[in-house]
Amino acid sequence: MKILVTGGAGFIGSHIADAYLNAGHDVFIIDNLSTGRRKNVNERALFYEMDIRDKAVADLFAEQKFDIVNHHAAQMDVRLSVKDPIYDAENNVIGFLNIVQNAAVNKVNKVIYASSGGVIYGEQDYFPADEDHPQRPYCPYGVTKLIGEKYLFYYAVTFGLKYTAFRYANIYGPRQNPHGEAGVIAIFLQKLFRGEQPVINGDGRQTRDYVYIDDVVNANVLALSKGDGEVYNIGTGVETDVNQIYDVLNERTRANRPPQHAPAKSGEQQRSVLAIRKAASQLGWQPLVPFALGIDKTVAYFEQNELQEGGAKS
Ligand SMILES: NC(=O)c1ccc[n+]([C@@H]2O[C@H](COP(=O)([O-])OP(=O)(O)OC[C@H]3O[C@@H](n4cnc5c(N)ncnc54)[C@H](O)[C@@H]3O)[C@@H](O)[C@H]2O)c1
Structure with a gap:
């Protein structure tokens, strides 16, 4: 399959790109190198140094006709989001929408999205938090991550764009x-x-809740064929x-x-x-x-x- 990994020069995205390449997929990476590094980019991937907010994203989607988009590019600094919520939203809402809208228009089969279980629930009412726990993000970054999930639901209902959202613990x-x-x-x-x-x-x-990167990568491999329309916690409990x-x-x-x-x-x-029961029962995923x-x-x-x-x- 042709897979676009946004944020593929970053920590998590680069490991996911490696795994997709090793599974025989064609991998394309968009990253503006704001926090990512060129040396993390797998040389077998096609790399575009590009911002997810850039208008050129539309041309790339039209040209490449991706099957899957794995969206990991984001502003992910909690304190920066408090200091500059507008910058946070420009990346995590507008940049996100630029990717997802282009995915919908170009009939991408599925979007896999990196959300955050660490910030979406806020101070927890019970431990561990399952996916039904009330969502009370207390920082702009948590708000924008949650908005991404809501938009994906909208795109699924309106455009039939499949998605899986992962609420990660601390990776x-x-x-x-x-x-x-x-x-x-x-x-x-x-x-x-x-x-x-x-x-x-x-x-x-x-x-x-600390979860090792290889386990997170496995979840992203499973999501290529499972978990449509669902949100999963990915952690250890x-x-x-x-x-x-x-x-x-x-x-x-x-x-x-x-x-x-x-x-x-x-x-x-x-x-x-x-709580990770949902990913275990529906995806067959476990932290190993x-x-x-x-x-x-x-x-x-x-x-x-x-x-x-x-x-x-x-
Ligand atoms: N690390 C964690 O524990 C954790 C937990 C929950 C969620 N997440 C999410 O996982 C994703 C990846 O996080 P990470 O830990 O690998 O961080 P990272 O900073 O290493 O990776 C993010 C990548 O996105 C790129 N990027 C940022 N803004 C961009 C833009 N506007 N255009 C293009 N590229 C851009 C950066 O250069 C970087 O390579 C993020 O969406 C983050 O919110 C991470």
Whole structure:
């Protein structure tokens, strides 16, 4: 099949592009390299350095006639979305619509969409949150991710455009960008390998559900043929707090640095963990990579990366 992966130079999108190529598909990538990196782009993919808001997107759709669109390009910095909700919406609503409207007009078979289970539910009423949990995003990024799901429903009903939306937990693994507000595992690892002191915000008892990138990729492979018209949580159902993450990484990197705490960030969500029964029963999906193994692979990647780049800005 001809598959367009938006955000294919980024952390998650690049791994998905690799898997689709390995399965024998023709993969096309759109990415503006705002947070993604050229070196993540698989050389067997056709790469367009292009913004999802660009008018040229329409020409590309008309020319290539994609079978599937896997949409991972987004502004995904929670704090930036609070500071500049207009920029967030330009990327995550207008850019999103530019992709999905062109998919509908050009009769793409299906759109696979990266939503967020970490922010859509807000402070949870119960643990773990299933897909029916009330949706109360407390940041503009969560609002725009949820709007994407609503638009997909509209396009499915009105244009017959199939979709699957994944509400991801906190994903970690090789290629995660350690800058900005990205995953705490990537941020801590880069600092530990550079001999810098990571800082834990608040008491470090905030929990998240950490799922390894390979498991997320598997869900995106399954969605090529399953899960039409559905929204699925993708996580592990296991809560881990920041102190635990710090201890594991401090030990695995042999950095031997006692944890340091800073004042809590106001408005930070306290607990987040996702129920994954729906993806298990309908997609036959399970998280297969144990936390210890995922951490080892991630540590090995960051160690190698820091050696190669000599601690230069990556
Ligand atoms: N990492 C997580 O834990 C997580 C959790 C929930 C949802 N998500 C979603 O998964 C997707 C991918 O996240 P990621 O962690 O790989 O982040 P990432 O920043 O590594 O990847 C995003 C990619 O999109 C590209 N991009 C951003 N804006 C663009 C634009 N306007 N035009 C073209 N390209 C653009 C970036 O250059 C980057 O390569 C995002 O949609 C994000 O909201 C991620």
